[in-house]
Amino acid sequence: MASLASVVASIAIVVTGGIVRVTGSGLGCPEWPMCTGATLAPTPEMGLHGAIEFSNRLLTGVLCVIVGWVIITARLQKTPMPSVLRGSWAQFWVVILNAVVGGVSVWMRLSPYIVAVHFLAAILLLTTAVVTWGQARSHGSAEGETAPLPPRCRTASITLLIANALLVVVGTLATGSGPHAGDSSAVHRMALNWTLITGAHGALAVAVVGITGFLRSSLGKEGSRHARRKTVFFLAVVLAQGAVGLVQSLTSLPALAVGLHLFEM
Secondary structure, eight states: HHHHHHHHHHHHHHHHHHHHHHTTTSSOSSSSSSSSSSSSSSOGGHHHHHHHHHHHHHHHHHHHHHHHHHHHHHHHHHSHHHHHHHHHHHHHHHHHHHHHHHHHHHHHOOOOOHHHHHHHHHHHHHHHHHEEEEEHHTTTTTGGGGGOOOOHHHHHHHHHHHHHHHHHHHHHHHHTSSSSSBBOOOOOOOOOHHHHHHHHHHHHHHHHHHHHHHHHHHHHSOHHHHHHHHHHHHHHHHHHHHHHHHHHHTTTHHHHHHHHHHHHH
């Protein structure tokens, strides 16, 4: 339960961070770690933008509490859970990293490069939370004792991991050179050709779909039923993600579509 809660909170951090960006609330609290030089919380004069930005900051504190819950729960188990404990501590340090990078992004007035690193740190947090949750679920169960993948499937899995990492990184470049700067004021964008970067992002998405399809085909002969189910689910999510991404790129990046694209990630 604790590890699942950390996954949910990590998703909330990513999605609310996207809401901050598309609503132009990135500097709703113009200072960090205080909202202003004199107050921790936003003032009424800051309006909705201040409330949105501060709510995202508050989620970091909630996430720290949940990660602490995961650490304590892992330590109190009668059967040792070293992998879960390592994962929960990794989450803790990534939360700290993400908070610091978020603060730097405010100090740098939403530099698109720092904001990109902030997003990548949030995705690293979500990845760590999901891995820890998987380790907690499989601890002591037959599902955690499945036979290793055949060489061809292992190679496809590693290739898929690399392609996904590139997809996310190039996605940050597309966002950093696109119209959603994160604040209503003039914020510099990455000096990149948005159309070219978006095309590269789409090509990587197609590659991810192809690699996933190949992995599913290989697992059909040699893999476990559990691995096949997970691969089919991942393929469905990637296809849905690609559909939303295509729609948003063809409709001038509406805020709702951008938020949905982040949620599916």
